Amino acid sequence: KIIENIGSLKLYGSYPDGNEGGVIDGYNATSTLIHNLGIFQDNANSSIYIDGVTIQNCNYNGGHGGAISNTNGLLEIRNSVITDCTSSQCGAAVYSSATNALIVDNTTIQRCSSTGNGGAICKLAKSNFTISNSLIEDCSSKAAGGGIFFGSVNATLQVSNTTIRNCQGKGYGGGINSVGLGTVIFKDNSTIDNCVALNQWGGGIYIGSSGKLTMENGLINECIANTGGGIFVNTGAEFTMNGGTISYCYAVKDKDKTYVKDGDPAGTGFVGGGASSELEYLMDADNVTLD
Numbered sequence: 001k002i003i004e005n006i007g008s009l010k011l012y013g014s015y016p017d018g019n020e021g022g023v024i025d026g027y028n029a030t031s032t033l034i035h036n037l038g039i040f041q042d043n044a045n046s047s048i049y050i051d052g053v054t055i056q057n058c059n060y061n062g063g064h065g066g067a068i069s070n071t072n073g074l075l076e077i078r079n080s081v082i083t084d085c086t087s088s089q090c091g092a093a094v095y096s097s098a099t100n101a102l103i104v105d106n107t108t109i110q111r112c113s114s115t116g117n118g119g120a121i122c123k124l125a126k127s128n129f130t131i132s133n134s135l136i137e138d139c140s141s142k143a144a145g146g147g148i149f150f151g152s153v154n155a156t157l158q159v160s161n162t163t164i165r166n167c168q169g170k171g172y173g174g175g176i177n178s179v180g181l182g183t184v185i186f187k188d189n190s191t192i193d194n195c196v197a198l199n200q201w202g203g204g205i206y207i208g209s210s211g212k213l214t215m216e217n218g219l220i221n222e223c224i225a226n227t228g229g230g231i232f233v234n235t236g237a238e239f240t241m242n243g244g245t246i247s248y249c250y251a252v253k254d255k256d257k258t259y260v261k262d263g264d265p266a267g268t269g270f271v272g273g274g275a276s277s278e279l280e281y282l283m284d285a286d287n288v289t290l291d
Contacts, residue, residue: 039068046073050080055093059086064122065095066112074100080107087114090149091122092139096129104131113140117177118149119167126153132160132188136167144171144206146195150178160188168196172232173206174223180208186244187216197225202232203249209234217243224250 039048039055048070055067063069066085068077075096082093089095092112096102102123109120116122119139123129129150136147143149146167150157157178164175171177174195178184184207192204200206203223207213213233220230229249233239 050077052079054081056083064089066092070096076103078105082109090116091118094121097124102129106133108135117143119146122149124151130158134162136164141169145177146174148176156183158185163191165193170198174203176205183212190218201227203229207237212238215241
């Protein structure tokens with residue numbers, strides 16, 4: 001671990017004289033004996049505030065969170081960059097299983113990859129996650145959630161003015177995967193573009209059983225999955241679309257690789273390039289576009 005925090009840690013990316021600073025570089029260490037994790041926190045009374053910092057080339061072999069691993073305490077990331085980090089488990093850039101909220105704002109995460117869930121970010125536990133004004137790009141997961149994996153129970157993931165682009169997961173959810181009883185709110189012109197769920201469901205967004213998705217506006221574009229190229233809503237989940245566009249998304253059905261486009265968004269049990277759902281779910285749509 002480069003930094004382990006058990007108290008209050010504040011990292012800033014510039015010096016008082018205005019010169020730039022604040023770079024954490026893991027130098028791509030690969031030894032199984034050296035877990036070159038950037039920042040680690042495991043204390044209920046601790047907190048980490050990161051502002052204007054670059055974290056790069058960090059990896060965690062055998063653990064969660066290549067750049068930042070937060071299992072307890074408050075974590076807030078603003079105006080920062082996380083690149084080229086890996087994790088052999090969940091959350092290559094950021095992993096948080098703390099009961100405190102996770103806040104990410106005006107931050108770029110690029111070229112991160114995980115063996116477990118969440119190519120960029122993995123958020124678990126009963127707490128909210130807000131990401132705003134940010135970019136997640138070129139991230140991948142060998143499991144679920146190429147960009148974000150949200151596994152919090154009775155909590156909310158709010159995606160605001162954020163772009164998730166060129167991400168892929170081998171499991172469900174090329175852009176975002178939400179499982180459990182969580183709620184996802186997609187708003188303020190957020191975009192999921194060119195994301196892929198390899199051989200699975202929900203190229204843009206996957207919502208698990210009993211979850212909820214509200215799309216207030218924004219764009220899901222050119223995403224691909226076996227079923228539900230744009231969005232897949234599982235049994236018992238709810239999907240409300242108050243605005244926005246799902247465009248040029250494709251579902252690749254079974255072994256014949258047939259592309260199925262423009263499924264009926266008001267139907268049930270269909271295979272659709274735009275949105276797909278299992279049999280028992282609620283879907284409301286208004287002021288929307290499906291191309």
